[in-house]
Amino acid sequence: MREEKNQLYYFLISYGIVIALYSFVSLPQVSTFFYPRPEILPPITWFFKKVYQVSTSGLLFRSIGISLLRMVSGYVMGAVIGVSVGLLMGWSRKVDYTLNPLVQFIRPIPALALIPLFILWFGIGEITKILLIAEGVAFVTLISTYEGIKNVPTVYIEAARCLGANERLLLQKIMIPASFPYIISGFRVALATAWAIIVAAEIVASDKGLGYLILAGSHHVDASLIYVGIIGIGVLAYAFDKFIRWIDVTLTGWMEVEREEAQQ
Amino acid sequence: MLKTKKSITLHSQVKYGLISLIVAILLYTVLTNLHLYIEVKSIPILSVFRPQYVPPPQRIWDKTLELISTGRLWQNILISLLRILIGYGCGAAIGVSIGLLMGSYRKVDLYLDPLVQFLRPIPPLAFVTLFILWLGIGEISKILIIVETTAVVTLIPTYQGVKSVPKIYLDAARSLGADKGLIFRKIIFPSAVPYIVTGLRLSLGISWAVIVAAEYIAAFRGLGYQVIYYQRLMSIDGVVVSIIWIGIMVYLSDNLSRLAFNHVTRWMEKQRV
Numbered sequence A: 001m002r003e004e005k006n007q008l009y010y011f012l013i014s015y016g017i018v019i020a021l022y023s024f025v026s027l028p029q030v031s032t033f034f035y036p037r038p039e040i041l042p043p044i045t046w047f048f049k050k051v052y053q054v055s056t057s058g059l060l061f062r063s064i065g066i067s068l069l070r071m072v073s074g075y076v077m078g079a080v081i082g083v084s085v086g087l088l089m090g091w092s093r094k095v096d097y098t099l100n101p102l103v104q105f106i107r108p109i110p111a112l113a114l115i116p117l118f119i120l121w122f123g124i125g126e127i128t129k130i131l132l133i134a135e136g137v138a139f140v141t142l143i144s145t146y147e148g149i150k151n152v153p154t155v156y157i158e159a160a161r162c163l164g165a166n167e168r169l170l171l172q173k174i175m176i177p178a179s180f181p182y183i184i185s186g187f188r189v190a191l192a193t194a195w196a197i198i199v200a201a202e203i204v205a206s207d208k209g210l211g212y213l214i215l216a217g218s219h220h221v222d223a224s225l226i227y228v229g230i231i232g233i234g235v236l237a238y239a240f241d242k243f244i245r246w247i248d249v250t251l252t253g254w255m256e257v258e259r260e261e262a263q264q
Numbered sequence B: 001m002l003k004t005k006k007s008i009t010l011h012s013q014v015k016y017g018l019i020s021l022i023v024a025i026l027l028y029t030v031l032t033n034l035h036l037y038i039e040v041k042s043i044p045i046l047s048v049f050r051p052q053y054v055p056p057p058q059r060i061w062d063k064t065l066e067l068i069s070t071g072r073l074w075q076n077i078l079i080s081l082l083r084i085l086i087g088y089g090c091g092a093a094i095g096v097s098i099g100l101l102m103g104s105y106r107k108v109d110l111y112l113d114p115l116v117q118f119l120r121p122i123p124p125l126a127f128v129t130l131f132i133l134w135l136g137i138g139e140i141s142k143i144l145i146i147v148e149t150t151a152v153v154t155l156i157p158t159y160q161g162v163k164s165v166p167k168i169y170l171d172a173a174r175s176l177g178a179d180k181g182l183i184f185r186k187i188i189f190p191s192a193v194p195y196i197v198t199g200l201r202l203s204l205g206i207s208w209a210v211i212v213a214a215e216y217i218a219a220f221r222g223l224g225y226q227v228i229y230y231q232r233l234m235s236i237d238g239v240v241v242s243i244i245w246i247g248i249m250v251y252l253s254d255n256l257s258r259l260a261f262n263h264v265t266r267w268m269e270k271q272r273v
Helices: A002-026 A028-034 A044-056 A059-091 A093-106 A111-122 A126-150 A154-162 A167-204 A210-219 A223-252 A259-263 B005-036 B057-069 B072-104 B106-119 B124-135 B139-163 B167-175 B180-217 B223-232 B236-264
Strands: none
Touching: A002 A028, A002 A044, A002 B106, A044 A059, A044 A223, A059 A093, A059 A126, A059 A167, A059 A210, A059 A223, A093 A126, A093 B005, A111 A126, A111 A167, A111 B180, A111 B223, A111 B236, A126 A167, A154 A167, A167 A210, A167 A223, A167 B124, A167 B180, A210 A223, A210 B124, A223 B124, B005 B057, B057 B072, B057 B236, B072 B106, B072 B139, B072 B180, B072 B223, B072 B236, B106 B139, B124 B139, B124 B180, B139 B180, B167 B180, B180 B223, B180 B236, B223 B236
């Protein structure tokens, strides 16, 4: 109990100091020393006003909705492909050896780097962003699923075979559950990748969405709008990550693995 | 020669891998060159392989030669690389030091953790436009993004590295009379090194992705800019070649850093990445 109370205390102090410093720098007298316009280092009250404006006009919710829609569609698509191919490759050595060169060739190319390529191929619409996210997520989940399957202790497999398990049972009851920690950690990394892709894609292919808010903020020299975008993304990304961590604990709670370090 | 299990798998690995690679390349070459012989547009499935969308290998090769001979490729690579190195250097220094501090001193941890947890989930690219607004469109804003990226990505594993030192080492050292400085230098830091190295390697790869995207958004030089340049010209050859070179640079950075770090940590048992 005492520890918890102190945690809140430190939380308030550290944010308090940052807010105090920022308030000082954003004072009209001080910010005009650096920049010609106060909107570049706006006082915090302006940020709250902007949040109000953007919420009541519906722009905030429309942007969040669009970004989420793209993110979730792309993520699900990518995860399904990534996990299935990863399972396939982990399971069958022939598939592994055959597909490996292709995977190793595309792997070093960051998903973010493909943005202009996809734009040339698919235009600047929704499909492009969804496919980009799907590509990024698919590769991350593929590799982590593959690692998961490959790292199943051979003891488990041999024991199951000894006891007469057929291949389907082996896959279902042993290999997949044993790879859960890897697969789920892959999901978490893929989530971060997906957020990075959606933000970059929305800034490069200026459109609607939270990333576009960030872009608009810089075009209209309105840092408060940028703050709204950044904090919006941060909150959503944090929420999704917490959600996946909850799924992780629920699904793998029965495993005795030192996950405290892995949880970060 | 006695075939060991390992040599059998290596043999089949190479066999399957090589075959699939050669088949893939041949298939690609054939499909992308079909347009020279038949009216590809009329066949729905094959129309994907029009030269404007999927460049034939010979054009990829020509474009690469062109970029190399005009020197543009090296210039752009160098610029992106420099931005990364400077940003990575500063960011890693900041991230590792703060990580070490936070891991070693509970007070520092308690004060700084809320701020770290705030920065963590935010994709670094979200800050690009903000930094440009604050610091202009020049080098500083891009380097700063890399600093932020690297600092956050190196901080967390470093912190975990310090925290994961087995208590028994610390207790043993203390009971033998070691002072704090000695404990840190000889026990905490070396134990944390594998974690730190993991963070350093991870952030290098991420830095490449981030700098490329930052250059897409706002740059006039660099590999990322090169991609955008060709995209604006609707030149798929240039785009594909530039992206391939980005992949090459990431691959090289990743492997060279792996070798370098393995060499540096060679005194550790099996801490290979």
